[in-house]
Amino acid sequence: MARTQPQKRATVHDVAAAAGVSRGTVSRVLNGGYVSAASRAAIEAAIADVGYVPNTAARNLVRRRSQAVGFLTLEPHSLLLEDPNIGAIMLGANEELSIADHQMVSLVVDSARDTERVARYLSGGFVDGAIVVSARTHDPITRVIGALGLPATFVGHPPDLSRDTPWVGIDNAGSARALVTRLAAGGRRRIGMIAAALDRDSGADRLAGFRAALGDRFDAGLVAEVPLYDYASGVKGMRELLSREPAIDGVFAASDAVAAGALEVLRDAGRAVPADVGLVGFDDSSWALRTQPPLSTVHQPAREVGAVAADLVLRQINGDHPDPVVLPSPIVWRDSA
Amino acid sequence: MARTQPQKRATVHDVAAAAGVSRGTVSRVLNGGYVSAASRAAIEAAIADVGYVPNTAARNLVRRRSQAVGFLTLEPHSLLLEDPNIGAIMLGANEELSIADHQMVSLVVDSARDTERVARYLSGGFVDGAIVVSARTHDPITRVIGALGLPATFVGHPPDLSRDTPWVGIDNAGSARALVTRLAAGGRRRIGMIAAALDRDSGADRLAGFRAALGDRFDAGLVAEVPLYDYASGVKGMRELLSREPAIDGVFAASDAVAAGALEVLRDAGRAVPADVGLVGFDDSSWALRTQPPLSTVHQPAREVGAVAADLVLRQINGDHPDPVVLPSPIVWRDSA
């Protein structure tokens, strides 16, 4: 009949009683403070004896700190399931927070209902700060964070006007530009792009880089817009491009997953890569090495992005006022172009 | 000079003062209770005015409930990054918890350090229950949950002796058996398996099902053991199988990702699928449709698994004592075998 329910937990009071000291002394051995060896021994014994475990809610209440930071993922449909980077970013953040003895709590915002609940959670003193990945312009969550004055860091550059909250990311535009420039240098004449997630900074910036690289030769008719950074979008986008310009001989896919989808369409259409058409992706995710041929792409240091994001919130929690940081994202050139 | 630091937040006390009523009355409008229209109006105005937002830590302290449940992912290396199901499970759980007005907080356990911190977190009253995915035998976290008497649910069947904590999952052994039986029925003579994650119940059960399906024809020399459910493991495993038995004509890969890796090796080796060798996977993840040919596999209702897991903890939190549930996982037969 093991009950899993009420389970009255031992408190400092109980420990004190069992050890024959006052609650203050118990509290002192728990945190750091001067306490005699004798008392300490007795108290430690008592703790083990009554099975005491601190109530963090109470501790937070008095300390006004939770030792936790939120990791917010907006729009999980595309992100949690499709974005190969998000996992690595989380891991990087967790690692960094871990060594600072902070708990990372990952919150997913999947509906209006979620939004409201997460807002309450954030306001409730559960976290000392937040890492927000892929915020869109005018996101309610962004507003809440601002209103709360909660230490925060954006992954990807900050939506709209955004006050002084720092962010960490890569130079999407610059990298895209460099990549496409190199693709063009290979002698390709008709270069198109499958542009994804244009409502996100990364998506918009990659398109901007594409355009900049091509300059006068840019042709708006050669960019296919798709909603997500995923494989299916790549399939769709490539079909569109192919029908619009059968003579296409170069393609910049907004992500490796998109490129993988495009690759399949090209194969089915009988176009050899890279012989007939040069294809490049973005992210250097696991996709890049799984395709045949492996993808030329831009390396995104996902794990480090997460680590830096964590560092930036931590610094703010400690009263600092750090600047944004953009990490290097080198081109890695393989066989697809 | 916008400070993001201290930011003294308004309390019920402030609201009461501003509205000219007592704290009790304020609390009553916040939660439900009888309060005159006049007071209510005044209080609501005051709330908006001073920008009051409830402190959940304080509320939890007195209510002894956090309205949150933890989603624990152990060993994120393989899971968070490689397992295509984990995201869907999370989403399913979040959805269910969301409608019950509970916050899902996802915690990743990536190191010994993490283990200890998460244990503290769990003990701290931050969550009313926990969903644990992929616990191994003798996991410290499992022990903590047991000792705490925290309402919990395992995804996959419970490690070791495990008390009366319910779980949700599929019949890995049965499904694997049915799948391999069908593969064998196609006339394949030498059927091998790439077995992964043998230290997890799902991995061990899939191997057991494979063995059961083959009966007397089972040959231990035809199973290659690999650590993870991922693509790279598939590559490694298939190479091994091929070198051990060049005449192999059927392969059961422990997951779709593994099958995808195996497929590449087969292609490189000049073996046609399904003509020369029949290949089947497991999970019915997005991998299954991306390969050429698409994979015959076992459909895993990941989203529903998550939803049921959430339901099971919720029920326990409300004092119930639910039974384990195993969800149907039908075979979906495509072209790879």
Place this chain on the structure above:
DNA sequence: TTGTACGCGTTATCAT
């Protein structure tokens, strides 16, 4: 070194 007492922000019980 140790004990006392107050406060953290809410909810809940009790009179009124």
Place this chain on the structure above:
DNA sequence: ATGATAACGCGTACAA
């Protein structure tokens, strides 16, 4: 319907 007031479990000046 509303206002005091006592918990909730803990940290921490302050006094001893």
